[in-house]
Amino acid sequence: MSHIIKRISLCWLLLATLTTLFAQSAAPGTFEAGKNSFILNGKPFVVRAAELHYPRIPKAYWEHRIQLCKAMGMNTICIYLFWNYHEQQEGVFDFEGQKDVAAFVKLVQKNGMYCIVRPGPYVCAEWDMGGLPWWLLKKKDLQVRSVKDSLFMQKATRYLKQAGKQLAPLQIQNGGNIIMVQVENEYGVWGNDEVYMSAIRDQVRAAGFDKVQLFRCDWSSNFHRYKLEGVASTLNFGAGSNIDNQFKKFKEMNPDAPLMCSEYWTGWFDQWGRPHETRDINSFIGSLKDMMDRNISFSLYMAHGGTSFGQWAGANAPPYAPTASSYDYNAPIDEAGNTTDKFFAVRNLLKNYLQEGEVLGDIPENPEKTIAIPAMRFTQTAGLFANLPVANTSVDIASMEQFNQGWGRILYRTQLPAGNAARKLYISEVHDWATVFVNGKAVGKLDRRRGDNSVNLPATNAVARLDILVEATGRVNYGQAIIDRKGITQKVVLVQNADSTVLHNWQVYNFPVDYAFQQQAKYAKSPANGPAWYKTSFILTTTGNTFLDMSQWGKGMVWVNGYNLGRFWKIGPQQTLYCPGSWLKKGINEIIVLDVDRPAAGAVVAGLEKPILNKTSQDESLLHRKPGQMLQLQNNKPVITGNFAAGNGWKTVTFDAVKQGRYFCLEAISAQNENDPVASVAEIELLAEDGSVLSTLPWKVLYADSEEVTAANNAADKLYDAQESLIWQTQTTGNKPRHPHQVVIDLGSVVKVKGFRILPRSDKSTAGIIKDYKFYLEEKPFAL
Numbered sequence: 001m002s003h004i005i006k007r008i009s010l011c012w013l014l015l016a017t018l019t020t021l022f023a024q025s026a027a028p029g030t031f032e033a034g035k036n037s038f039i040l041n042g043k044p045f046v047v048r049a050a051e052l053h054y055p056r057i058p059k060a061y062w063e064h065r066i067q068l069c070k071a072m073g074m075n076t077i078c079i080y081l082f083w084n085y086h087e088q089q090e091g092v093f094d095f096e097g098q099k100d101v102a103a104f105v106k107l108v109q110k111n112g113m114y115c116i117v118r119p120g121p122y123v124c125a126e127w128d129m130g131g132l133p134w135w136l137l138k139k140k141d142l143q144v145r146s147v148k149d150s151l152f153m154q155k156a157t158r159y160l161k162q163a164g165k166q167l168a169p170l171q172i173q174n175g176g177n178i179i180m181v182q183v184e185n186e187y188g189v190w191g192n193d194e195v196y197m198s199a200i201r202d203q204v205r206a207a208g209f210d211k212v213q214l215f216r217c218d219w220s221s222n223f224h225r226y227k228l229e230g231v232a233s234t235l236n237f238g239a240g241s242n243i244d245n246q247f248k249k250f251k252e253m254n255p256d257a258p259l260m261c262s263e264y265w266t267g268w269f270d271q272w273g274r275p276h277e278t279r280d281i282n283s284f285i286g287s288l289k290d291m292m293d294r295n296i297s298f299s300l301y302m303a304h305g306g307t308s309f310g311q312w313a314g315a316n317a318p319p320y321a322p323t324a325s326s327y328d329y330n331a332p333i334d335e336a337g338n339t340t341d342k343f344f345a346v347r348n349l350l351k352n353y354l355q356e357g358e359v360l361g362d363i364p365e366n367p368e369k370t371i372a373i374p375a376m377r378f379t380q381t382a383g384l385f386a387n388l389p390v391a392n393t394s395v396d397i398a399s400m401e402q403f404n405q406g407w408g409r410i411l412y413r414t415q416l417p418a419g420n421a422a423r424k425l426y427i428s429e430v431h432d433w434a435t436v437f438v439n440g441k442a443v444g445k446l447d448r449r450r451g452d453n454s455v456n457l458p459a460t461n462a463v464a465r466l467d468i469l470v471e472a473t474g475r476v477n478y479g480q481a482i483i484d485r486k487g488i489t490q491k492v493v494l495v496q497n498a499d500s501t502v503l504h505n506w507q508v509y510n511f512p513v514d515y516a517f518q519q520q521a522k523y524a525k526s527p528a529n530g531p532a533w534y535k536t537s538f539i540l541t542t543t544g545n546t547f548l549d550m551s552q553w554g555k556g557m558v559w560v561n562g563y564n565l566g567r568f569w570k571i572g573p574q575q576t577l578y579c580p581g582s583w584l585k586k587g588i589n590e591i592i593v594l595d596v597d598r599p600a601a602g603a604v605v606a607g608l609e610k611p612i613l614n615k616t617s618q619d620e621s622l623l624h625r626k627p628g629q630m631l632q633l634q635n636n637k638p639v640i641t642g643n644f645a646a647g648n649g650w651k652t653v654t655f656d657a658v659k660q661g662r663y664f665c666l667e668a669i670s671a672q673n674e675n676d677p678v679a680s681v682a683e684i685e686l687l688a689e690d691g692s693v694l695s696t697l698p699w700k701v702l703y704a705d706s707e708e709v710t711a712a713n714n715a716a717d718k719l720y721d722a723q724e725s726l727i728w729q730t731q732t733t734g735n736k737p738r739h740p741h742q743v744v745i746d747l748g749s750v751v752k753v754k755g756f757r758i759l760p761r762s763d764k765s766t767a768g769i770i771k772d773y774k775f776y777l778e779e780k781p782f783a784l
Contacts, residue, residue, distance in 0.1 A: 026109070026175050026176075026177075027175060028172070028173050028174060028175050029041050029172045029173065029175075030042065030172065030173065031045075031114075031172050031179040031180070031212070031213055032213050033213055033215070033232040033257065033258050034258065035256045036256060036257070036258060037258050037295070038213075038258045038260075038297060040179070043356070044295075045355065046292075046295050046296075046297050046353070046355060047075070047076050047114075047116075047179075047260060047297035047298070047299070048073060048074050048075050048076060048297070048298065048350060048353075049074060049075075049076035049077065049078040049116055049297075049298065049299035049300065050069035050072065050074040050076070050077055050078065050299070050300050050303030050304070051077075051078045051079070051080075051263070051299055051300060051301045051302050051303055052065055052066070052069065052077055052078070052079060052302075052303060052304055052306075053079065053080055053082075053125065053302075053305075053306060053327075054079060054098075054101060054104045055082060055085050055098065055099070055309075055312065056305065056306030056307055056308060056309070056312075056327055057304070057306045057337075058098070058580045058582050058583065059097065059098045059100075060367070060580075060582035061337055061367065061368075061580070061582065062103075062104055062107055063107050063110075063111070064337060064364055064366065064367055065304050065306075065333065065337060066107055066108055066111050066113065067111055067361060067364040068304065068333050068337070068339070068343075068363070068364060069113070069303050069304070069333075070111055070112070070113055070361035071347065071360065071361040071362060071363040071364065072303065072332060072333075072343055072346050072347050072350065073346060073347055073349070073350025073351060073353075073354070073360055074113065074300075074303065074350075075113060075114060075355075075358060076113055076114040076115065076116055076179070076299070077108045077113055077114075077115050077116070078115070078116040078118065078262075078299045078301075079101070079104065079105070079115065079116070079117060079118065080118045080119075080120070080123045080125050080127075080131070081101060081117065081118065081119040081120060081123070081131075081163050082120075082123060082125070082127055082131040082312075083120055083121050083123075083131045083132060083133055083156075083159045084127075084128060084129060084131055084132060084133040084134065085099065085131070085312070086099055086101075086159075086162070086163075087133055087159060087162075088133070088406065089135070090133070090135045090155075093162050095162075095166050101166055101167065102166045102167060102170065105117075105167060105170050105176070105177065105178065106170070108177060109170075109176065109177035111361075113177065114172070114177045114178070114179045115170070115176075115177050115178045115179065116178070116179065116180045116181075116182070116299065117167055117178055117180070117181045117182070117209075118181075118182040118185060119160060119163045119167075119181065119182070119204070120132075120156075120159075120160075120184065120185065121156040121159055121160065121184070121200070122144070122145055122184060122185055123185050124185055124186060124477050124478055125314075125477065126269045126308070126313065126314050126316075126323045126327065126477055127308070127312055127313075127314050127477055128311060128312050128313065128314045128407070128474055128475045128477065129314065129475040129476070129477060129482060129484065130185075130314065130476075130477035130478065130482055131477075132144055132482070133155075134401060134406040134407070134475070135401070135406070136151070136152065136155065137399070137401040137483070137484075137485050138401050138402065139151055142483060144482060144483065145184070145187070145190055145191070145196065146191075146193060146196055147193070147195055147196045147199050153199065156200070156203070157203050157206075160203050160204060160206075160207040161206075161207045161208075163207060164204075164206075164207030164208035164209060165207075165208070167208075167209075168207065168208025168209055168210075169208075171209065171211050171212040172212065173211035173212065174211070178212055179212065179213065180212060180213045180214070180215050180232075181204060181209045181212050181213075181214055181215075182214070182215055182216065182217060182262075183197065183200055183201045183204055183214055183215070183216050183228065183231055184197060184200050184216065185217065186217060186218055186219070186236065187216070187218065187226065188218035188219060188222030188223055188224075188225045188226065189218070189219065189222060189478075189479070189722055190479070190480075191225075191226075192225040192226040193226070194226045194227060194228065197216070197226060197228050198228065198229075201214060201228060201230070201231055213232060214230065214231045214232065215231055215232040215233065215234055215260075215262070216228055216231050216232070216233055216234070217233075217234045217235065217236050217262040217263065218233070218234075218235065218236070219235060219236055219237065219724060220235050220237060220245075220246045220247070220248075220249060220250060220762075221649070221650060221724060221759060221762075223235060223250060224249070224253060232257065232258070232260075233250070233254060233257060234260040234261065234262035235247065235250060235260070235261055235262065236261065236262055236263035236264075236265075236301075237261060237263075237264065237265070237725075237762065238264070238265035238268075238279070238725040238762075238763065239264070239265055239266060239267070239279040239280070239283055239284035239287060239763075240279070240280065240283030240284060240286065240287055240763040240764050240765070241287050241762060241763055241764070242287075242648070242762070242763070242764050243287055243290040243291055243294065243296070244290075245648050245762070246261075246762070247259055247296075249649075258297065259294070259295075259296040259297065260296065260297035260298065260299075261291060261296065261297070261298040261299070262298075262299050263299060263301035264287070264288065264291075264298045264299065264300055264301060265279070265301055265725060266279065266284060266300050266301065266302060266303070266329065266330065266331050266332060266342065267279045267302070267305075267328075267329045267330025267331055268329065268330065268713075268725065268726070269305075269323055269324070269327060269329055270323070270324040270326060270328075270573055270574060270613065271316070271321040271322065271323055271324065271713070272321075272322050272323075272324055272449075272473070272569050272571055272572075272574075273449060273569075273571040273572070273616065274321065274573065274616070274709070274713045274715075275573060275614075275616060275709060275710065275711070275712060275713050276573040276613050276614035276616075277329075277330060277712075277713060278330045279330055281341060281342050281345050283763070283764065284342065284345075285345050285346070285349055286764070287764070288346070288349060289349055292349070292350070292352075292353045300331075300332070300346070302327070302329045302331045303331060303332055303333060304331055304332070304333035304334075304337070305326075305327035305328050305329030305331045305335065306327050306335060307325060307326060307327055307335055307565075307566060307578050308323065308324075308325050308326075308327050308566060309325070309563070309564055309565060309566050310407075310513060310557075310564035310565075310566060311406075311407035311408070311472075311474075311513045311564070311567075312566075313325050313327075313474045313566065313567065314474045314475055314476065314477030314478075315432075315473065315474040315475060315476045315477065315484070316476065316477070316478050316479070316721060316723065317476045317478075317479060317481035317484075317697070317721075318479075318481060318696050318697050318698075318699055318717070318720060318721065319449065319451075319699075319700070319701075319717045319721075320432065320448045320449055320476070320481075321449065321721075322432065322449070322473040322474040323474055323477075324567075324573070324574040325565070325566030325567050325568070325574060325577060326566075326574045326576075326577075326578065326611065326613055328611070328613060330342075332345075332346050335578050335611065336366075336368070336370065336545045336547075336578060336580075336611075337366050337367075337368070337545075338366055338370075339363065347360070366545075367581075368543075368544050368545045368580070368581035368582070369544040369545070369581075370544055370545045370546065370609045370610075371540075371542060371543070371544035371545070371546050371581070371607065371609065372546065372606070372607055372608060372609050373538060373540070373546055373548075373606060373607025374538075374606060374607075375604040375605070375606040376536050376538050376591065376604055376605045376606065377536065377602075377604050378534040378535065378536045378593070378603075378604075378605075379525060379535075379536050380523035380524065380525060380534070380535040380536065381523065381524065381525075381526065381527065381528035381532050381533065381534055381535070382521035382522055382523045382524070382528075382532060382533040382535070383528055383529060383530060383531070383532045384411075384469070384511070384530065384531035384532055384533070384596070385440065385467075385530060385531070386522070387521045387522055387533075388411070388509050389509055389510060389511070389517075391413075391507040391508060391509055392507070392508040392509075392510070393505075393506070393507055393508070394506050394508055395504050395505060395506075396491075396504060396506075397412060397488050397490075397491060397492055397503075397504075397506050398487075398488075398508075399431075399485035399486060399487045399488070399489045400470075400472065400485065400486040400487035400510075401485055401486065401487075403487075403508055403510055404510075405486075405510045405512055406512070407472055407486075407512065407513045408471075408472065408510070408511050408512045408513045409469060409470065409471045409472070409511040409596060410469075410470050410472075410486070410487045410508065410509070410510055410511065411467060411468070411469050411470075411508070411509040411511070412467070412468045412470070412487070412488060412492075412506050412507075412508055413465065413466065413467050413468075413506065413507040413508075413509070414466050414492075414503050414504070414505055414506050414507070415463050415464070415465065415466065415505070416438060416457070416460065416463065416464040416465070416466040416494070416503075417463060417494070417501075418460055418461055418462050418463055418464070419457075419459055419460060419496050420459045420461065421459065421496060421497060422456070422459070422496075423456075423457050423459075423494060423495060423496035423497075424454050424455070424456055424457065424494075424495045424496075425444075425454060425455045425456075425457050425466075425492065425493070425494055425495075426453055426454045426492070426493040426494075426495060426500075427446065427453055427454070427455075427468070427488055427491075427492050427493075428453060428489075428490040428491055428493075429448070429453065429488070429489050429490055430446045430448055430452065430453065430470060430488060431448060431470070431472065431484065431485060431486045431487060431488075431489055432447075432448040432449075432470070432471065432472055432473040432474070432486070433445070433446070433447055433448065433470070433471045433473055433555065433596075434446045434468055434469060434470045434471070434488075435468075435469050435531070435596070435597075436455045436457075436466070436467070436468050437465075437466070437467040437468075437469070437530075438457060438458060438460065438464050438465070438466060438467075439460070439464050439465050440465070440467070440530070442530065443455060443456070443457060443458060444456065448473075451700060457494075466503070468488065468492070469531060469596060470486070470487050470488060471555065471556075471596050472486035472487070473567065473569075474567075478722065478723075479721075479722045480695060480697060481697055491503075513557065513564060515559050515562045515563075515564065518533060518559055518592050518594060519592070521533050523535050530598075531594075531595065531596045531597075532594075532595060533592055533593065533594050534592070534593040534594075534595065534599075534603075535590070535591070535592045535593075536590075536591060537588050537589060537590050537591070538588075538589050538591065539587060539588055539589070540584060540585070540586055540587065540589060541586060542586070543581045543582075543584040543585060543586060544581040544584075545578070545579070545580060545581045546579050546581070546584075546607030546608065546609070547576035547577065547578055547579070547607065547608045547609070547610065547611045547612070548560075548565065548576060548577045548579055548591075548605050548606070548607055548608075549575065549576055549605060549606045549607075549608050549612065550568035550570075550575060550576065550577055550593075550605065551570070551575040551576075551612065551615070551617075552599055552600040552603040552604065553568060553570065553593065553595050553597075553599040553600075553603055553605075554569075554570055554595045554596070554597025554598050554599055555567075555568070555569045555570065555595065555596055555597040556568060556593060556594040556595040556596050556597070557593075557594050558577055558591065558592070558593050558594075558605075559590075559591070559592045560579055560583060560584070560589065560590070560591050560592075561583055561584065561585065561589055561590055562590075563580075563583045565577040565578065565579055570597070570617060571616065571617055572614075572615045572616040572617050573613055573614050573615055573616045574611075574612070574613050575612035575613075575615050576608060576611045576612045576613070578611065579607065591605065593605065623704075623707065623709065623715075624701045624702070624703055624704040624707065624715070624716050624717070624743075625703055625704055625705065625706075625707075629703065629784055630784070631665070631703055631705065631742050631744065631782060631783070631784055632782070632783035632784070633665070633667070633742075633776065633782065633783075635783070636665075636776050636778060636782065637776075638667075638774040638775055638776050639655055639659050639775050639776060639777050640653060640655060640656075640774075640775050641772075641773070641774050641775075642772075642773060643771050643772045643773065644672075644758070644760075644769075644770055644771060644773065646672050646769070646771075647760075648760060648762055649759070649760075650757050650758070650759050651757065651758050651759075651760070652687075652755065652756075652757045653755050653756055653757070653775070654687075654754060654755035655753070655754060655755050658689050658752050658753065658754050659752070659753050659754075659777050660750060660751070660752050660753070660777075660779065661747075661750065661751070661753065661777035661778050661779050662746065662747050662748070662749060662750045662751070662778070662779055662780075663702070663744060663745070663746055663747065663777070663778050663779075663780070663781055663782060664686070664744070664745055664747065664753075664756075664775065664776060664777045664778075665742055665743065665744045665745075665774075665775070665776040665782060666681075666684065666719075666742070666743050666758075666773065666775060667740050667741070667742045667773060667774040667775070667776070668739060668740060668741045668742075668770045668772075668773055669739055669740050669771075669772035669773055669774060670739055670770075670771045670772040671739070671767075671768055671769060671770060671771055672766060672769045672770070672771045673766065673769075674771075676767060676768060677730075677736045677737065677738040677739065678729060678730050678731075678732055678736065678767050678768035679706075679728075679729070679730045679739065679741035679768045679770060680714075680727050680728065680729040680730070680760070680761050680767060680768030680769060680770075681719055681727060681728050681758050681759070681760065681761075681768075681770065682718075682724045682725075682726075682727045682758075682759040682760060682761050682762060683719065683720065683721075683722070683724060683758065683759040684719045684720060684756060684757070684758045684759075685720075685756065685757045685758075686747070686751075686753050686755075686756050687753065687754045687755045687756060687757065688751070688752065688753070688754060689752045689753075689754055690754075691754060693757075694747070694751060694753070696720040696722070698747065698748025698749065699720055699745050699746065699747060699748065700745065700746045700748070701715075701716045701717050701719075701743065701744070701745055701746075702744045702745065702746050702781070702782075702784070703742065703743070703744040703782070703784055704716035704728070704742070704743045704744075705730070705737065705740075705741050705742050705743075706730035706731045706737045706741055707728060707729070707730060707731070708729045708730065708731050708732050708733065710733055711732060711733045712729070712732075713726060714726070714727055714728060714729035714732075715728065716728045716743050719743060719745070720745075724759060724762055725762075727761050728743065729761075729767070729768055730768065732767070744782050744784075746781075750779055753777060756775060758770070
């Protein structure tokens with residue numbers, strides 16, 4: 001009898017195993033880029049994808065966010081893999097728990113949706129270093145996104161193989177739900193090296209993605225800069241775009257290709273010190289409907305942005321502009337997983353475009369209610385200078401990475417010679433925000449956003465202690481500035497009278513972001529003086545999502561129950577930090593705040609039911625015009641005067657001879673609409689003597705007669721940020737100044753210029769598009 005029971009038990013176990021396997025996989029299928037359409041299992045298919053980033057969503061909420069996307073009308077989820085998230089220390093890969101990307105993809109399949117995977121190795125995503133790992137920066141002559149650096153290619157190959165181990169079994173041809181895999185990301189903005197892109201394509205295939213449809217994504221202005229055989233091409237553009245214009249050149253060059261907007265930007269990300277970014281629902285829905293009416297596939301970037309917890313928010317450059325912790329993105333699903341008006345606008349549109357066998361999903365209830373938490377007063381403090389870790393010693397100053405530190409803060413200490421006269425400290429370069437102390441007293445602050453590089457030092461009768469505390473606020477994730485080492489990257493020079501001395505013999509203290517490090521500080525009940533940790537506990541009888549109000553604090557990070565919620569900074573626009581309900585618990589909860597600046601007296605933290613994402617309180621203006629300042633061009637002769645033809649796309653101007661200069665002025669004389677007082681430009685590039693595009697990394701805006709920084713993030717430095725979706729635009733609110741409008745830029749050194757190119761705005765608006773212009777180039781500064 002016992003052997004019969006054992007056989008029955010074995011049969012039930014086998015049946016349960018087969019049921020589980022069946023739930024996780026389906027019959028093998030096919031997906032490919034066919035003629036003018038994607039083909040799924042032999043039938044035309046329009047991809048309606050929603051971008052989600054699993055590291056930006058607590059694992060407890062993964063399925064809820066997936067189900068919300070299905071309820072919005074999506075049939076596919078699009079994801080990035082972040083190399084530096086899975087290999088935080090060289091050679092140590094982690095795909096467990098919150099990092100279990102295969103589990104996320106299986107949840108997508110469980111909910112009847114397909115998946116698009118974008119493994120990089122470079123991804124951008126406003127993520128620290130665009131997903132590339134910080135430890136690559138230990139190599140002093142590092143080159144990335146190029147076959148010229150064997151170390152980069154070797155490490156990227158190893159990473160892609162690990163990604164393939166996790167996800168290649170889930171390709172649709174294997175019974176999974178992955179229908180497409182991307183090769184690199186927006187490479188046309190970076191360069192045109194077909195050898196590199198071909199190598200990455202081959203590595204992706206060798207990693208196991210050898211059956212699935214591969215694709216690449218670029219912009220309508222640069223997709224043609226390189227070719228990639230055997231890989232489908234897609235375009236990225238933003239809300240309100242003119243769809244026919246975006247695909248016009250693409251269709252001419254690829255008449256038989258299916259059309260897809262692989263990133264349709266639903267909103268935009270916020271940068272510290274800049275206005276909160278939003279995108280109008282009507283213009284967003286209008287362009288989305290245009291795509292649906294033309295059977296154009298798309299992916300909403302983002303459908304739900306979530307949060308760049310911990311150290312993961314990146315930055316843009318030039319100019320340096322760190323990204324806020326909130327990645328709400330003005331997306332259809334907000335940071336805490338709630339539906340918005342934009343969500344329902346998408347749902348109401350897409351219900352009319354469902355394909356055979358598709359069903360609009362039910363809207364799931366948010367698993368977490370939003371709660372308020374009474375103000376918490378901090379009972380324990382730990383001064384940073386009283387809790388120094390073991391020091392490293394170095395004759396020369398060096399970046400954070402050279403001391404084996406990836407993120408956080410770093411303190412450089414040396415002796416300052418006695419000096420009775422006025423003197424100055426020059427630091428090149430601070431990455432990214434620093435306070436200078438002499439004998440423990442703060443004497444100055446430097447902000448990389450403003451290009452600060454010097455501090456006036458007080459006289460000291462004796463040798464003094466010099467401390468420079470540097471906080472990293474996110475590595476550049478976009479463009480040529482991506483090689484972005486942190487701390488002090490070059491040298492510190494003391495200038496007194498006519499003498500300059502490079503300072504040496506440093507003690508270096510590392511302050512990483514790990515919770516264990518913050519926990520080991522020696523806390524006491526005495527008040528803090530200077531940079532410090534603040535610690536307290538609070539009791540909850542009910543858990544739920546909340547938004548911690550950090551508006552009374554300076555600059556730093558917050559940990560709750562060991563989870564790093566991200567960076568805060570009093571300059572805004574983000575004044576709250578999202579705290580997921582799944583990270584809280586009934587009973588006693590712990591909160592630690594590290595503030596490297598200075599909180600308000602008696603600062604508290606309260607949990608709010610709604611976030612504050614739109615309150616900018618800059619400690620110093622970033623406007624490019626001082627009160628009363630006026631550009632004087634009477635004594636300057638333009639290199640060229642002309643007019644631009646109406647329409648989209650780059651406009652190229654070539655001089656009659658090569659010119660030389662360091663400072664240029666673009667003067668807009670009139671707009672295409674003669675009654676339009678506004679001027680706007682998406683991008684400007686200068687052409688070198690050989691026709692190549694000059695690097696914009698050393699550029700700096702010296703003057704702009706007008707710029708819109710209240711209603712939108714349209715400052716003059718958006719002229720050369722390599723982000724076509726962001727534009728320089730003169731003031732559009734209040735008393736609008738009229739033409740002419742001028743922007744003056746310092747190129748950093750004298751260069752030879754053959755001509756220039758400008759790109760008008762690419763959305764449906766024509767406001768401010770320039771018609772008549774003058775272009776000036778001088779070796780000496782313009783009179784201001």
